[in-house]
Amino acid sequence: MTTPAPIARVMVDSPLPQLDRLFDYAVPAAMAGEIAPGVRVRVPLRSAGRIADGFVIEVVTEVDYTGVLSELDAVVSTAPVLAPEVVALARAVADRAAGSANDVIRLAVPKRQVRVEKAWLATRADGEGDAAAPDPVGPAELADYPADRLGQAIADGEKHAVDAVPRVVALPDGRQVGHWATAMAAAATHALASGGSAILSVPDYRDQEQLVAALEAVLPASRIVHLDARQSNPDRYRAHLDCLGQTPLAIVGNRSVVFAPAARLALIAVWDDGDPLHAEPLSPYVHTRDAALVRQQQQGCALFFLGHSRSTEVERLVEIGYLGTLSPARNYSPKVVPTAQQAPQDRYAAIARIPSTAWREAKAALATGPVLVQVARPGFAPRLACDDCGQSARCRHCDGPLGTKTSSSVPACTWCGKPAAAWTCGNCDGTRLRQIGQGTVRTAEDLGRAFPGVRVIIADGDRPLLHVDAAPALVVATRGAEPIAAGGYHAVLLLDGERMLARESLRVGEDCLRWWANAAALAKPGAPVVLVGVGGALATALATWRPQSYAAAELVDRRRLRFPPAIRVATVTGTAETVEKALASIAGLAGADVLGPLDTDAGVRAIVRFDYAQGAAVAQALRAEIIRAATARRKRVPGKSIPLALPTLKVRFDDIEPFIE
DNA sequence: AAGTCCCACGTC
DNA sequence: ACGTGGGACTTC
Numbered sequence: 001m002t003t004p005a006p007i008a009r010v011m012v013d014s015p016l017p018q019l020d021r022l023f024d025y026a027v028p029a030a031m032a033g034e035i036a037p038g039v040r041v042r043v044p045l046r047s048a049g050r051i052a053d054g055f056v057i058e059v060v061t062e063v064d065y066t067g068v069l070s071e072l073d074a075v076v077s078t079a080p081v082l083a084p085e086v087v088a089l090a091r092a093v094a095d096r097a098a099g100s101a102n103d104v105i106r107l108a109v110p111k112r113q114v115r116v117e118k119a120w121l122a123t124r125a126d127g128e129g130d131a132a133a134p135d136p137v138g139p140a141e142l143a144d145y146p147a148d149r150l151g152q153a154i155a156d157g158e159k160h161a162v163d164a165v166p167r168v169v170a171l172p173d174g175r176q177v178g179h180w181a182t183a184m185a186a187a188a189t190h191a192l193a194s195g196g197s198a199i200l201s202v203p204d205y206r207d208q209e210q211l212v213a214a215l216e217a218v219l220p221a222s223r224i225v226h227l228d229a230r231q232s233n234p235d236r237y238r239a240h241l242d243c244l245g246q247t248p249l250a251i252v253g254n255r256s257v258v259f260a261p262a263a264r265l266a267l268i269a270v271w272d273d274g275d276p277l278h279a280e281p282l283s284p285y286v287h288t289r290d291a292a293l294v295r296q297q298q299q300g301c302a303l304f305f306l307g308h309s310r311s312t313e314v315e316r317l318v319e320i321g322y323l324g325t326l327s328p329a330r331n332y333s334p335k336v337v338p339t340a341q342q343a344p345q346d347r348y349a350a351i352a353r354i355p356s357t358a359w360r361e362a363k364a365a366l367a368t369g370p371v372l373v374q375v376a377r378p379g380f381a382p383r384l385a386c387d388d389c390g391q392s393a394r395c396r397h398c399d400g401p402l403g404t405k406t407s408s409s410v411p412a413c414t415w416c417g418k419p420a421a422a423w424t425c426g427n428c429d430g431t432r433l434r435q436i437g438q439g440t441v442r443t444a445e446d447l448g449r450a451f452p453g454v455r456v457i458i459a460d461g462d463r464p465l466l467h468v469d470a471a472p473a474l475v476v477a478t479r480g481a482e483p484i485a486a487g488g489y490h491a492v493l494l495l496d497g498e499r500m501l502a503r504e505s506l507r508v509g510e511d512c513l514r515w516w517a518n519a520a521a522l523a524k525p526g527a528p529v530v531l532v533g534v535g536g537a538l539a540t541a542l543a544t545w546r547p548q549s550y551a552a553a554e555l556v557d558r559r560r561l562r563f564p565p566a567i568r569v570a571t572v573t574g575t576a577e578t579v580e581k582a583l584a585s586i587a588g589l590a591g592a593d594v595l596g597p598l599d600t601d602a603g604v605r606a607i608v609r610f611d612y613a614q615g616a617a618v619a620q621a622l623r624a625e626i627i628r629a630a631t632a633r634r635k636r637v638p639g640k641s642i643p644l645a646l647p648t649l650k651v652r653f654d655d656i657e658p659f660i661e
Numbered sequence: 662a663a664g665t666c667c668c669a670c671g672t673c
Numbered sequence: 674a675c676g677t678g679g680g681a682c683t684t685c
Contacts, residue, residue, distance in 0.1 A: 043685085
């Protein structure tokens with residue numbers, strides 16, 4: 001009996017939507033021993049001359065294709081770098097967003113590094129990886145949550161919104177981290193102890209630093225892997241290869257870590273899912289949260305969304321019963337003091353725009369420890385305007401807004417950085433500039449005068465700072481860049497609430513609450529957190545430490561207005577013709593409506609709104625239209641022989657940018 | 662995207 | 674009758 005000839009089903013790496021599917025190739029006898037799902041191959045495409053890269057997805061003996069099969073051109077390497085569970089995830093999230101699985105795979109598999117790969121293959125051949133017993137892991141205690149609840153949830157593969165404890169804790173080695181990091185690390189130990197991996201996604205390197213520190217306190221270093229954008233490509237590739245092994249690992253990283261290989265996955269935990277850094281800016285724009293939800297469904301692992309506040313998306317999932325909630329065993333609310341703008345009593349406090357309550361709290365706290373001052377923007381004067389007509393000053397080169405970085409520096413563009421030496425107003429020909437607003441630098445200078453003799457520390461994008469000590473100091477930081485103070489801040493002043501709320505976005509409210517809650521969580525227990533100049537529902541939600549109530553109220557509004565995430569949206573951009581056809585293709589679907597189309601700089605744009613239940617149908621229909629637009633014959637302009645550019649159609653799901661309240 | 666086939670038109 | 678150039682078509 002002869003064994004049937006193997007056929008490799010290959011995902012060809014191409015940006016073309018019509019090629020985003022499997023192609024079947026005969027496997028030459030010489031390659032039969034080398035191919036397996038996940039290996040990189042080179043394949044002929046269309047004609048002998050053209051060779052494309054691809055991944056073997058399956059090896060089968062029978063296929064539906066009736067034509068003559070081409071043969072694989074070459075096996076690039078025998079390392080199975082594209083894991084089957086990653087293929088399934090890429091396909092599913094791409095389908096959900098009417099995008100290409102290839103685009104997701106490009107995010108999921110780092111660029112090949114030959115040396116790194118050879119070294120990995122060599123250790124694998126030795127049997128080293130699997131033969132050596134992995135360092136043992138015991139489940140760490142999840143103090144502050146009801147006994148065993150989180151551990152049980154992981155064992156049972158439950159899905160939860162987890163309310164983080166707003167405290168700073170000291171690790172055994174003395175490092176200070178947010179309590180959330182220790183909770184996430186402890187959850188990871190439960191996953192690993194049960195024989196499964198844990199994927200831990202955080203928005204930025206600052207959070208990653210805390211999480212890694214917390215993990216190192218409870219896990220052997222051999223069980224921790226990081227995969228993030230700041231790594232060099234060889235490091236990233238090495239980490240990727242490590243994830244392919246059989247040893248359960250804690251895999252830490254930023255948004256793309258949800259696509260890391262992890263065969264026996266026991267837990268996905270996402271920290272602060274409302275942070276915009278969790279939104280993937282590359283097509284098909286899959287958010288960490290959505291990828292995590294899809295992957296949980298496919299692999300049946302536990303899923304936690306941890307946060308000091310709650311995104312409206314997670315609140316929706318809680319309300320429909322898709323996610324449960326896990327809260328700390330007792331109340332850990334920070335002591336929040338909302339303060340309307342009051343006339344400051346101290347002259348210097350007036351200059352520094354600090355109301356008297358805040359000034360008194362800061363002064364008292366500075367006797368014993370550090371005080372955090374959160375502001376909206378970095379630099380000295382974040383914005384400049386014409387002193388004559390008041391119009392915002394813009395850059396001559398790129399039209400970006402001008403600002404100054406220090407009290408003495410030349411005004412410069414905040415986008416392109418070019419100095420604006422001899423500025424004249426585009427509106428009235430005025431030449432004098434007026435400073436608008438106060439950034440970290442100016443606030444620090446003003447506070448230095450209001451609190452003479454006190455050490456002032458600045459932390460913002462230009463001056464990153466992760467930690468400050470427990471000695472008295474004024475720490476002026478932009479939102480999201482706040483350092484952790486040893487033992488917690490003795491007072492926290494949230495200064496620019498009004499300014500932050502002035503931003504035009506559907507998410508201002510939840511963003512502000514997230515920024516304030518994350519800053520409040522850095523306070524020492526019982527230390528005052530003064531929210532300046534903001535009242536209403538947001539101030540109440542922060543003061544009562546019930547951010548989920550705010551999210552729930554926000555969701556009520558979004559339902560009334562049919563705004564995301566009450567419904568889903570797809571932004572459809574293209575030519576008048578392609579957009580019209582795309583809209584026609586979904587016209588019959590119940591629960592879908594269309595805003596537009598209207599003309600924009602990027603072409604004709606329409607926004608489709610639809611219920612979650614219609615998501616698959618909408619995505620499928622729009623995907624078909626994308627392929628149709630990409631393969632449509634070029635049309636000839638009557639009378640001319642020049643072909644028009646290919647008709648294009650772009651579709652982006654769940655982008656809230658177009659929605660402004 | 663890009664190689665190949667094919668048809669139409671042009672020239673001898 | 675034969676050459677060639679631009680488009681349409683397809684990718685296992």
